[in-house]
Amino acid sequence: MRLILPSPAKINLSLWVKGKRPDGYHELVTVMHTVNLFDVLSFLPSDRLVLSVRGNNSLPLDRSNLIIKACRLFKEKTGINPKVSIKLTKRIPVGAGLGGGSSNAAATLKGLNTIYGNPLSEEELHELAAKLGSDVPFFLKGGLAIAYGRGEKLKFFSPANFEILLVFPGFPCSTAEVYQNLPSIKREVAVEDAERLIISPLINENFSELIDNMENDLEKSESPCVKEVLRVKEKLKEIGLKPLMSGSGSCVFAIIKGEKPDTTPLKKEGWWFKFLSAV
Numbered sequence: 001m002r003l004i005l006p007s008p009a010k011i012n013l014s015l016w017v018k019g020k021r022p023d024g025y026h027e028l029v030t031v032m033h034t035v036n037l038f039d040v041l042s043f044l045p046s047d048r049l050v051l052s053v054r055g056n057n058s059l060p061l062d063r064s065n066l067i068i069k070a071c072r073l074f075k076e077k078t079g080i081n082p083k084v085s086i087k088l089t090k091r092i093p094v095g096a097g098l099g100g101g102s103s104n105a106a107a108t109l110k111g112l113n114t115i116y117g118n119p120l121s122e123e124e125l126h127e128l129a130a131k132l133g134s135d136v137p138f139f140l141k142g143g144l145a146i147a148y149g150r151g152e153k154l155k156f157f158s159p160a161n162f163e164i165l166l167v168f169p170g171f172p173c174s175t176a177e178v179y180q181n182l183p184s185i186k187r188e189v190a191v192e193d194a195e196r197l198i199i200s201p202l203i204n205e206n207f208s209e210l211i212d213n214m215e216n217d218l219e220k221s222e223s224p225c226v227k228e229v230l231r232v233k234e235k236l237k238e239i240g241l242k243p244l245m246s247g248s249g250s251c252v253f254a255i256i257k258g259e260k261p262d263t264t265p266l267k268k269e270g271w272w273f274k275f276l277s278a279v
């Protein structure tokens with residue numbers, strides 16, 4: 001039997017860094033929402049585990065691919081050797097702060113669990129997801145959530161309605177490098193602050209207030225990549241938008257309140273962009 005699963009991208013509507021932890025990770029409070037830009041994972045029965053990718057020539061197909069990592073972890077936990085051919089159609093730009101790899105890993109865990117008769121509970125899936133990456137647990141459900149801790153602790157809300165312009169400037173940013181180049185930050189931010197500043201105006205569709213409150217502390221990173229991203233932000237400001245970097249970059253997005261802006265300057269720069277909706 002064939003199983004086809006969509007694997008959405010996310011944006012970070014805000015990301016606050018509270019400080020650095022003894023394990024090297026950063027303590028965060030961030031608000032994430034999935035958007036209607038999807039990779040697709042298709043699972044077919046096979047005599048062994050095989051991964052193939054369409055739409056991207058540079059992604060590794062070996063153990064460093066998050067899909068293969070998810071399969072290995074599933075096998076370790078359940079004792080079931082996944083014999084499936086997984087076809088990934090890649091549409092989400094890689095290294096773009098859109099969580100594409102994390103989303104693929106979550107879809108793989110869900111897909112294998114469905115195919116093999118749900119051997120893992122929700123909690124067990126969450127535990128495996130957190131091992132694969134800080135963003136992976138969020139993608140098991142998607143929609144709207146505040147993520148905190150290292151990003152693996154979640155408080156979910158009903159999905160919201162909004163439109164964005166998403167711009168990918170054509171180069172990736174390495175998440176590890178962006179965090180490494182962050183000046184030391186100490187901030188008192190709680191989940192309740194994220195609810196007040198972001199979730200409430202979002203649910204009430206008070207977009208002006210929402211946009212005024214949106215922040216991403218990773219924009220303070222001294223990584224050369226983020227410096228380039230700030231230039232992209234400037235261009236979007238010139239066309240009347242209030243943009244924000246998503247996650248660790250390189251994508252930048254802006255909430256669209258009414259009429260769509262004139263995108264000619266973005267075309268001139270040769271940047272990839274799309275108008276998207278929250279899903």
Ligand SMILES: C[C@](O)(CO)[C@H](O)COP(=O)(O)OP(=O)(O)OC[C@H]1O[C@@H](n2ccc(N)nc2=O)[C@H](O)[C@@H]1O
Pocket residue numbers: 012015024025026027028030097099102132133134135136149150151175176179180247248
């Ligand atoms: C930027 C975000 O996407 C925001 O949603 C996440 O914080 C990153 O999520 P992710 O890609 O799943 O990240 P991971 O694979 O867990 O970590 C990649 C690298 O980012 C850094 N990292 C990540 C998360 C975190 N809370 N603190 C960190 O310092 C670490 O150096 C880590 O080695």
Ligand SMILES: Nc1ncnc2c1ncn2[C@@H]1O[C@H](COP(=O)(O)OP(=O)(O)OP(=O)(O)O)[C@@H](O)[C@H]1O
Pocket residue numbers: 059060064065066067093094095096097098099100101102104105135173175247248249250
């Ligand atoms: N299935 C996959 N899809 C995308 N990237 C993958 C995958 N497997 C491994 N990777 C590796 O993960 C790295 C980053 O991928 P990804 O596109 O998820 O970054 P990102 O969007 O910046 O993520 P985040 O927002 O979670 O930091 C790349 O170096 C890529 O080679």
